Each structure stands twice: as C-alpha cells, then as structure tokens.
Amino acid sequence: MxxxxxxxxxxxxxxxxxxxxxxxxxxxxxxxxxxxxxxxxxxxxxxxxxxxxxxxxxxxxxxxxxxxxxxxxxxxxxTFIDTTENLHFINSTENIAQNSAYGSFAMADIVSQISKLDDVYKEPFMMHYRGFKYHEIAEKLEIPIGTVKNRIHIARKELKDALKIYA
CATH class of the missing domain: 1.10.1740.10 (RNA polymerase sigma factor, region 2, helix turn helix motif)
Known part of the structure; x- marks a missing residue:
C-alpha cells in the first residue's frame, strides 16, 4: 500500500x-x-x-x-516528591489534632434511633447490617424475601429521616 x-x-x-x-x-x-x-x-x-x-x-x-x-x-x-529532610514541615499548615467527639455524638444518635425502630423493621435491618443476605434473613424470620427487602427499606428511610441533621 x-x-x-x-x-x-x-x-x-x-x-x-x-x-x-x-x-x-x-x-x-x-x-x-x-x-x-x-x-x-x-x-x-x-x-x-x-x-x-x-x-x-x-x-x-x-x-x-x-x-x-x-x-x-x-x-x-x-506527582509531588518531597526531597527535604525535615519531614515535620509536611502538612504543617493543616490541623493535625482530630476531635472524635463529633463521631461519638453521631454514633450515639444512630444507636438511639435504631433502638426506637419497631422490632418488625429493626430485626431484619440489623441482620442485614451484620452481613446476612436477604434470602438468609427470610429463612431465619420465616417471611417472604420481598417482605424482608421492604422492611429494610422502611427502616433505612426512617433512620434517614430521623438523622437528616447529619446529611
């Protein structure tokens, strides 16, 4: 060619x-x-x-x-490569100390709101949170898989509404 x-x-x-x-x-x-x-x-x-x-x-x-x-x-x-020997200057302008109080308050609120859920919604939600699959939850609670999905959805929605200050 x-x-x-x-x-x-x-x-x-x-x-x-x-x-x-x-x-x-x-x-x-x-x-x-x-x-x-x-x-x-x-x-x-x-x-x-x-x-x-x-x-x-x-x-x-x-x-x-x-x-x-x-x-x-x-x-x-x-990519930035720092060749200085005084490594304590890296990120010196940022705050190094972290306050974990905010996370503690948020976690306390989450646990409080989960405890306020109806047991019908709380049990499948917590099982799913712990890693159970939908079909495993359905077998354990002896309810249809669609009901499991619905209850977990409702629990998430209620928690989202109750915790919207953290959004």
Missing part, C-alpha cells in the same frame, strides 16, 4: 474514530488532539501495518495506547 493510499484509508477512518476518542477523553478538544496524534503515529509507522488486516482495529489500538500513555504521563507530572 502506497503512502497516498494509506493516507486516504486513514482519512476515511477518522470519522469513526471520533466517538471512541470522545468516550476516552470526555472532551471535544482533547478528543481531536487524540485523533490527530493517533493519525500521526499511524502514518509514521505505516510500514508496521500488515496489508489485509483490520485497519480500524489497528488505529483504535494505537488510539487507546496513546490515551493510556498520555494519562500516565499526566499523573506522573502531577
């Missing part, structure tokens, strides 16, 4: 490459840049393409690999 024929074949594929590029980048300008970079790589490596194979698949593979390489490069660029 001559360079002119190869260029023409790639040009015909660029429209079908756009949706894939958009799916990868989620941005129109970045998608166009990715397509342009893909076409450039494909054209500069045209001798590696085996005639008679799927050109579209070859181009999509180049595009995916280019996207992954660019993403990894961007992540590396954003």
């Amino acid at each position: 001559t360079a002119l024929e190869f260029g023409y074949a790639i040009n015909n594929m660029t429209k079908s490459m756009k949706p894939f590029a958009l799916r990868l980048t989620k941005d129109m300008e970045q998608a166009n840049d990715l397509i342009q970079e893909t076409v450039l790589k494909a054209f500069s490596n045209r001798e590696k393409f085996s005639e008679g194979t799927n050109l579209k698949a070859w181009l999509f593979t180049i595009m995916k690999n280019t996207f992954i390489t660019n993403y990894q490069r961007m992540v590396r660029r954003k």
Whole structure:
C-alpha cells in the first residue's frame, strides 16, 4: 500500500474514530488532539501495518495506547516528591489534632434511633447490617424475601429521616 493510499484509508477512518476518542477523553478538544496524534503515529509507522488486516482495529489500538500513555504521563507530572529532610514541615499548615467527639455524638444518635425502630423493621435491618443476605434473613424470620427487602427499606428511610441533621 502506497503512502497516498494509506493516507486516504486513514482519512476515511477518522470519522469513526471520533466517538471512541470522545468516550476516552470526555472532551471535544482533547478528543481531536487524540485523533490527530493517533493519525500521526499511524502514518509514521505505516510500514508496521500488515496489508489485509483490520485497519480500524489497528488505529483504535494505537488510539487507546496513546490515551493510556498520555494519562500516565499526566499523573506522573502531577506527582509531588518531597526531597527535604525535615519531614515535620509536611502538612504543617493543616490541623493535625482530630476531635472524635463529633463521631461519638453521631454514633450515639444512630444507636438511639435504631433502638426506637419497631422490632418488625429493626430485626431484619440489623441482620442485614451484620452481613446476612436477604434470602438468609427470610429463612431465619420465616417471611417472604420481598417482605424482608421492604422492611429494610422502611427502616433505612426512617433512620434517614430521623438523622437528616447529619446529611
């Protein structure tokens, strides 16, 4: 395949490459840049393409690999490596002391609200919280699985309403 024929074949594929590029980048300008970079790589490596194979698949593979390489490069660029020996300066502007009182109050309120639930709702809810599956709860309580799901849903809803100050 001559360079002119190869260029023409790639040009015909660029429209079908756009949706894939958009799916990868989620941005129109970045998608166009990715397509342009893909076409450039494909054209500069045209001798590696085996005639008679799927050109579209070859181009999509180049595009995916280019996207992954660019993403990894961007992540590396954003990584900060501290080379100082005085490590006590790291995060020195942030508060280090944490107060667990807020969490204690929230947990006390949650336990209080759970204890106020009707036993009909509390028992399946607590079993589900402890890791039981719906069908296991249904067997243990000898009620239909739909009833189990409904009761857990109602318990969650009541707790959400009662604890909305923590939302």
